Structure formats: structure tokens, C-alpha cells
Amino acid sequence: MPTIKDVALAAGCSTATVSRALANPEKVSEATRLRVASAIDEVGYAPNVAARNLRRAESRTIVTLLPDISNPFFSEIINGMEEVAHQAGYQVLIGDCERDPARAEAYFNLLPTNQADGIILLTADIPRGLVRHADARADAPLVMACEFFSDVDLPTVTIDNYQATAHAIEYLVSLGHARIAAISGPVDNPICRERTRGYRDALTAGGLSSSAHVMEGDFGFRSGYQQGLALLDGADRPSAIFCHSDEMAIGVLKAARQLGIRVPEALSVVGFDNIGFSEYCEPELTTVSQPRHEIGQQAMHTLLNLLAGEAVVRRQTLSTQLIVRKSTGRPAA
Amino acid sequence: MPTIKDVALAAGCSTATVSRALANPEKVSEATRLRVASAIDEVGYAPNVAARNLRRAESRTIVTLLPDISNPFFSEIINGMEEVAHQAGYQVLIGDCERDPARAEAYFNLLPTNQADGIILLTADIPRGLVRHADARADAPLVMACEFFSDVDLPTVTIDNYQATAHAIEYLVSLGHARIAAISGPVDNPICRERTRGYRDALTAGGLSSSAHVMEGDFGFRSGYQQGLALLDGADRPSAIFCHSDEMAIGVLKAARQLGIRVPEALSVVGFDNIGFSEYCEPELTTVSQPRHEIGQQAMHTLLNLLAGEAVVRRQTLSTQLIVRKSTGRPAA
DNA sequence: CTGAAAGCGCTTACAG
DNA sequence: CTGAAAGCGCTTACAG
Incomplete structure (x- = not known):
């Protein structure tokens, strides 16, 4: 591989000048800049970035x-x-x-x-x-x-996880839901805590604090499916489930289908993230979109x-x- | 940041020895190795990889x-x-x-x-x-x-794209399908050509060569959905669609749903890749799995x-x- | 087994 | 505007 020396030789200048022509072209005369440029072409030079990084300590x-x-x-x-x-x-x-x-x-x-x-x-x-x-x-x-x-x-x-969640829950409450469960990501995850706070506060604000019911998932399809089954299989099941990720919401959709529970007629499901798939699942998912x-x-x-x-x-x-x-x-x- | 010199100083040896103790410990005496190791701990040394890479030209x-x-x-x-x-x-x-x-x-x-x-x-x-x-x-x-x-x-x-596709088509033929369409990835993509060859040959082998019908997609959800609509909206629609990706197959599922065509009763759909999502769509997707x-x-x-x-x-x-x-x-x- | 020394390919004060 | 020279932090023949 040609080095900066080869370029200097071809351009008839020092390596310092070649280096400057590359890094600070304004510090070099027009004529030199041109000679260096064509010398670079001529020899097929590409700077060794490892050497540059070493020198610049970055x-x-x-x-x-x-x-x-x-x-x-x-x-x-x-x-x-x-x-x-x-x-x-x-x-x-x-x-x-x-x-x-x-x-x-x-x-x-x-x-x-x-x-x-x-x-x-x-x-x-x-x-x-x-x-x-x-x-x-x-x-x-x-x-x-x-x-x-x-x-x-x-x-x-x-994002404001507390507010975004509260807003989604308010929406469900406004629809008339009185039994709203949630499937959280790992409960020790700070954003999940924020979301759970938003969830609880919104339920309380809607006079529904006793309906709070949070299951733990891991953001993946499978955990949504499993917790969905657990939530929906019992006697007094929720009429809506808020999930901390779209994948889990899609898992819930599958659980509902398996149990013959129609969405949204008998169950509302809300996801989080607006991944591409959320528009292609059945039914298309209501979700919180992050920028x-x-x-x-x-x-x-x-x-x-x-x-x-x-x-x-x-x-x-x-x-x-x-x-x-x-x-x-x-x-x- | 401490350098190899600091380690050498602390260990009472040369930088060459420190370097060797790290790269070729067997070339250094037990005692030296130990002194170097504790010197490294002592000064908190981490090798500068940019320098190493420059020297080793990698x-x-x-x-x-x-x-x-x-x-x-x-x-x-x-x-x-x-x-x-x-x-x-x-x-x-x-x-x-x-x-x-x-x-x-x-x-x-x-x-x-x-x-x-x-x-x-x-x-x-x-x-x-x-x-x-x-x-x-x-x-x-x-x-x-x-x-x-x-x-x-x-x-x-x-993988053997030709064979994998032919096998999937044979399976559809064995089920009794006589009108099998395909949604390909970009048609100038060599693997898509291979798959289309496998598709055509399998149809021919099944005495169905006249049913061959390939639409072009781009592997994404949306193109599968659009080409699915085009394929299913006409008069004599296929009874099965083979897709070059799961995302496109899932797009087809959505198109079928929208047109009131039940899968698999009125339409069979096969995907390709076995992505995680293929188990969570409705219905779960038959697909070709790659290792x-x-x-x-x-x-x-x-x-x-x-x-x-x-x-x-x-x-x-x-x-x-x-x-x-x-x-x-x-x-x- | 160990050290002195050269060199990897750059960049950058410094001097002119 | 330009060049000579030092140096970034390593590694590796070479010599002992």
C-alpha cells in the first residue's frame, strides 16, 4: 500500500505538506494542493487510519x-x-x-x-x-x-414514559374500559417502573385503581403470549391489556385468538414502539410511537x-x- | 493513560519484555511474567490497540x-x-x-x-x-x-435456493394446488432467480407449468401486501402463493384478510426465512427455514x-x- | 530469557 | 506557505 511518503515524493513536497493538504487545505497554497491531489490519485493513496488515530489519540x-x-x-x-x-x-x-x-x-x-x-x-x-x-x-x-x-x-x-403510558390508559378509560391489565417489561427496569407509575396513576385518576393488575414480561413475543394466556384464561378477565412492547402485544393477540376472544370486540390491546410489524398483525395494533x-x-x-x-x-x-x-x-x- | 513504558518501569524490565509477556508468555520466565502481571494491575494498564494494529498492520x-x-x-x-x-x-x-x-x-x-x-x-x-x-x-x-x-x-x-423452493412447491402440489403463484424478491437478485427456477421446474414436474405466475416484490411487508392484493383481487386467483420472504408472506396474509379470503381454507401461503414473527402472525406461517x-x-x-x-x-x-x-x-x- | 533499537504511518508544534 | 524532526505506543528481528 502506498503511504504518505509516496505521495510526497510524487508531489515533490514533504509529508507534512501532504498531511496538511488533506487535513487543513486552507493552510496550503492552491498550486500545492493541486499537485498533492493528483499525486494521491497517481499513487492510489489512502491514509492509514490506524496511524492517524494513534497520533491523534482518538x-x-x-x-x-x-x-x-x-x-x-x-x-x-x-x-x-x-x-x-x-x-x-x-x-x-x-x-x-x-x-x-x-x-x-x-x-x-x-x-x-x-x-x-x-x-x-x-x-x-x-x-x-x-x-x-x-x-x-x-x-x-x-x-x-x-x-x-x-x-x-x-x-x-x-421519551416521557410516565406521560405516554398515562395517555394510553386515559384513552382506554375514555373508551369505557374498567378492567385494564398491563404486561410490563422487566420490573426492575426504570422505564418499566415509570410506565407502571403512569398506568397506576391514570387508573386512579379514572377511579379504577382497584383494577390495576401488572404481569411481568421481557419485551419479547413469547412472554406476551404466555402472560396473555394467564391473564385471559381466568374467570374475570380484563377487557383491555396495555403492553410495554409491540412484540408482547402481538403475543397477547395470539393468546386471545387461541382462546377465541375477539379483538377488539371482546378485548382491547395496546402496544408500545410502533415497530413495522404492528401494521401487519391481525388486527392492526394500536400503539405508542416513539420518535x-x-x-x-x-x-x-x-x-x-x-x-x-x-x-x-x-x-x-x-x-x-x-x-x-x-x-x-x-x-x- | 498508562502505557507499556509505565508497566516496564514498574516491573523493572524493558517494554519489549512486557510486550512479550502479553503476546508470547511462553517466551518469558515465570518470575518475569508474574512481575509484569502485577505491574499491569498496579498501574492500570490497557494496551493501545491502535498502536498495536499500526505495528502489526491489521x-x-x-x-x-x-x-x-x-x-x-x-x-x-x-x-x-x-x-x-x-x-x-x-x-x-x-x-x-x-x-x-x-x-x-x-x-x-x-x-x-x-x-x-x-x-x-x-x-x-x-x-x-x-x-x-x-x-x-x-x-x-x-x-x-x-x-x-x-x-x-x-x-x-x-443454502440451495433452487432445491429449497422446489421442495416447498412440491409440497403445495402434493396438497392438490394447481394454481400456485409466487412473489419474488428483486428479480435481478441471483437468489431470487434460483428460487424462481426451482418454482418453475417444480411446477413443470407437477404438470402445472402453465400456472406459473411470478410477481416482483422487495422482501418487505408492504410489497407483499400490494402484490398480494393484485394477485388476489382478480377473477381466477391462485389457490396458493409462495413468497421469497416471511415479511412478504405476512403482507399477503393481510391482503387476504382484507379481501375476506380465508387462509388456509381458500388460500395457502408459504414464506421464506422463518423469522420470529412467523410464529405470531395469523395464521402461523408455513415457511422455509435457513440455518x-x-x-x-x-x-x-x-x-x-x-x-x-x-x-x-x-x-x-x-x-x-x-x-x-x-x-x-x-x-x- | 532479555534489552536496545528501529520502525509502523501518520500529525503537529516549531522555525523559517 | 513549507520542511525537518519529534513522537504517538506498540512489536519484533537482532544480538547477547
Whole structure:
């Protein structure tokens, strides 16, 4: 591979000048710039980024940690992050943690080894010690998106989970539902707690506090299906179920079908996230939409600003939207 | 950050010895190894990987290029790749190309700039010039998985698309279907051509060649829905539709529902890929399952072997399975 | 088994 | 506007 030396030779200048022509073209004369450009073409030069990174003590790589890459919820967030990152000359490394602390640790280890300049966490399911330790070093910024820690204070980009949930529940109450159950994500997850608070408060506000009934799931299809069966198989079943993810809501739809319970006639179901599939299930799902692309963009902007030493808003709250489709309606008389 | 010099100082040896203790512990005495180990702990040393990579002229990074990260089909393949890569000390950079040649080019550019050691392509939708150029340089290996090029000969890990499709069609024929349509992915995609060949040949073998009817989709929900409507809205509609992806099959399910056509009573639908969702749609989808995890593992193994200068099998064909669920049945009498 | 030294390919004060 | 030189943090023949 040709190096910067070859270019300097071909252009009849020093390597310093070639380097400047590339990084600070305004510091180089027009004529030199042109000679360097054609020399680069001539020898087929591409800068060795490892060498540049070593010299500049940066990697231009941002890691984003996900709980599960197979969840389509994250793809649009990643697109938003990449858009901003690429534009700033950074690349993003996607780290799938799969609830495995060893995996998370391996990704955090990219920081001290100079392979990553910062991390965006899309999950709170990370060993707290890792986060605290990395945060304390303070030479590599950490940003949280979608989720948050209750006990570590990182710059965060989220929606208002409390409000979004309360709004969905109010909608169900307004339809006339009096028995509204919920299937939560992991109950120790802070966003699930927020949602459950919103759920309870909205029920109370509607005079329905005694109907509160929360089951725990894990955001996946299967847990929605299983908890749906449990919820619907009993004697006095709910007339509506609010789920913390679309996948779980779709699992509930399957459970209802299996038990011969018609949606929305005999059961209303609300999901969360508005994944692509929510428009193609039967019936189409009413769900809470998060501005995923924007969450990704903002999170990356925040991280890059931190890297640039600029001040950032520590809590950004983006707005959600309740998308009413066909899985909700008035309860049977 | 402490460097190898700090460790050498603390251990009372040279940096060369520290380096060896890390990379080739067997070349260092027990006592030294121990002193180095505790010195590393003491000073909190983590090697600067950019420096190491520069020196070794490698990046220990493999890029994988996808057509669309939001398609859950790829996640299990990625898991397989990461498993093998991490074990060998490599990391995987996921490149979402989104049918944008500029994106693909940016990822290919990681090769000459020493940011990646090789690329695994999970899509054939890449400007041919890029691939040819990268392949010609021959210092960074390219491996193809799932798809393949008809005109560039890369080591490839695939299934037998012809056979898998023929088998699915034979199954529909054996059920008694005489009008079997298909919704293909992009028709210029080699795997879609293979599948269409398998489809036609199986129809011919069943004495049904005149029923062949192929519509073009793009693998996504929406195109399946639209082509499904087109196929089902006419006078003499098919009694079965074979789709090149589960998402399109699920789109067809929606189209049928909308037209009041019952599945499987009045229409049989077969998908391809066995994504998680195929078990949660209504009805559960009959589909062709690919060994996704294994495809990912094999593709990465192949690439790492190439990197190590070892000989590799240039075409690996893994087996598929027709998973019969509830979206297929005998046609109405 | 160990160390001195060169060098990987860049960038960047410094001097002119 | 340009160049000589130092140095980023490693690794690895080479010599002992």
C-alpha cells in the first residue's frame, strides 16, 4: 500500500505538506494542493487510519450497546445515530449484549484500549460497576438513550414514559374500559417502573385503581403470549391489556385468538414502539410511537458534543404519539 | 493513560519484555511474567490497540454489509458471525447499506485505510465495480453469505435456493394446488432467480407449468401486501402463493384478510426465512427455514481462514427445512 | 530469557 | 506557505 511518503515524493513536497493538504487545505497554497491531489490519485493513496488515530489519540468510533439486536425497535434508532456520526466522520460499532455481562464488559473495554471514543447505551441492563467505572474515568463520554439508570446520572435522551403510558390508559378509560391489565417489561427496569407509575396513576385518576393488575414480561413475543394466556384464561378477565412492547402485544393477540376472544370486540390491546410489524398483525395494533430516528440523532449529537468538550442538555425528552389502529375499541356491553 | 513504558518501569524490565509477556508468555520466565502481571494491575494498564494494529498492520475488524438492518432475518446470522469473530479476537462492524451505493463505498473504503481486514457481504446489491476492485487487490478477503453474485466469484456460504423452493412447491402440489403463484424478491437478485427456477421446474414436474405466475416484490411487508392484493383481487386467483420472504408472506396474509379470503381454507401461503414473527402472525406461517446462525459462523470461519492464508471451501451449501404450520392446507374443492 | 533499537504511518508544534 | 524532526505506543528481528 502506498503511504504518505509516496505521495510526497510524487508531489515533490514533504509529508507534512501532504498531511496538511488533506487535513487543513486552507493552510496550503492552491498550486500545492493541486499537485498533492493528483499525486494521491497517481499513487492510489489512502491514509492509514490506524496511524492517524494513534497520533491523534482518538478512534473516531462510537459504540452503541443494545440488549438484543433482533428487536427491530432498535434499527431506526441506529439509523439516526449513524446519520449523525457519519456526517461527523465517526463510525458506529453495534454491540449486542444479549444480557451477558461478559459481552458488555468486552465492549466497555474498547474505551481504555483506544478503540472507541464513547458509548451510547440503549439498555440499562448493564453491570452497574462497569458503567460507574467508565463514567468515573471521564475521558470517554457515556450517553444513555431510551432507557436510563435510576442510580447513575448520565446525559439521557428519552421519551416521557410516565406521560405516554398515562395517555394510553386515559384513552382506554375514555373508551369505557374498567378492567385494564398491563404486561410490563422487566420490573426492575426504570422505564418499566415509570410506565407502571403512569398506568397506576391514570387508573386512579379514572377511579379504577382497584383494577390495576401488572404481569411481568421481557419485551419479547413469547412472554406476551404466555402472560396473555394467564391473564385471559381466568374467570374475570380484563377487557383491555396495555403492553410495554409491540412484540408482547402481538403475543397477547395470539393468546386471545387461541382462546377465541375477539379483538377488539371482546378485548382491547395496546402496544408500545410502533415497530413495522404492528401494521401487519391481525388486527392492526394500536400503539405508542416513539420518535426513534430522532432519539438516535439526538443521542449521537449529545455524545459528539461531549467529545468536543461542549456543554450538553443532560435530559432530553422527546414527544410520543398514540397511534390508534384496530386493536382497541369500546368494551362489550 | 498508562502505557507499556509505565508497566516496564514498574516491573523493572524493558517494554519489549512486557510486550512479550502479553503476546508470547511462553517466551518469558515465570518470575518475569508474574512481575509484569502485577505491574499491569498496579498501574492500570490497557494496551493501545491502535498502536498495536499500526505495528502489526491489521485491524482485527471484520465488516459485514447488510441491505437493511431492520430486517430481523439478519440478526441471527450476525450472532453467528460475532461468536466466531470474538473468539478469534476480532470485532464485527455492521454496515447497513440501505441500497445506497455511497454507503457501500464508505464501508469498502475501510479496507485500504486499514480499518478493516475483510468484508462479509450479506447482499448482492452492491456496485459491482467496488467488489471487483476490492477483490482484485487481494490483500483483504471478501466472503459472500446468503446471496451470491452471478458474475464475481467469491467464496460463498448459502443454502440451495433452487432445491429449497422446489421442495416447498412440491409440497403445495402434493396438497392438490394447481394454481400456485409466487412473489419474488428483486428479480435481478441471483437468489431470487434460483428460487424462481426451482418454482418453475417444480411446477413443470407437477404438470402445472402453465400456472406459473411470478410477481416482483422487495422482501418487505408492504410489497407483499400490494402484490398480494393484485394477485388476489382478480377473477381466477391462485389457490396458493409462495413468497421469497416471511415479511412478504405476512403482507399477503393481510391482503387476504382484507379481501375476506380465508387462509388456509381458500388460500395457502408459504414464506421464506422463518423469522420470529412467523410464529405470531395469523395464521402461523408455513415457511422455509435457513440455518442462520450456522451461515454466520461458516461465513466468518471462511473469512478468518482466508486471512490466515489457509485454503477454504469456495462453496458451502447448508441445508434448509420446510416448516409446516397453519397457513397451508388442501385447496377448496 | 532479555534489552536496545528501529520502525509502523501518520500529525503537529516549531522555525523559517 | 513549507520542511525537518519529534513522537504517538506498540512489536519484533537482532544480538547477547
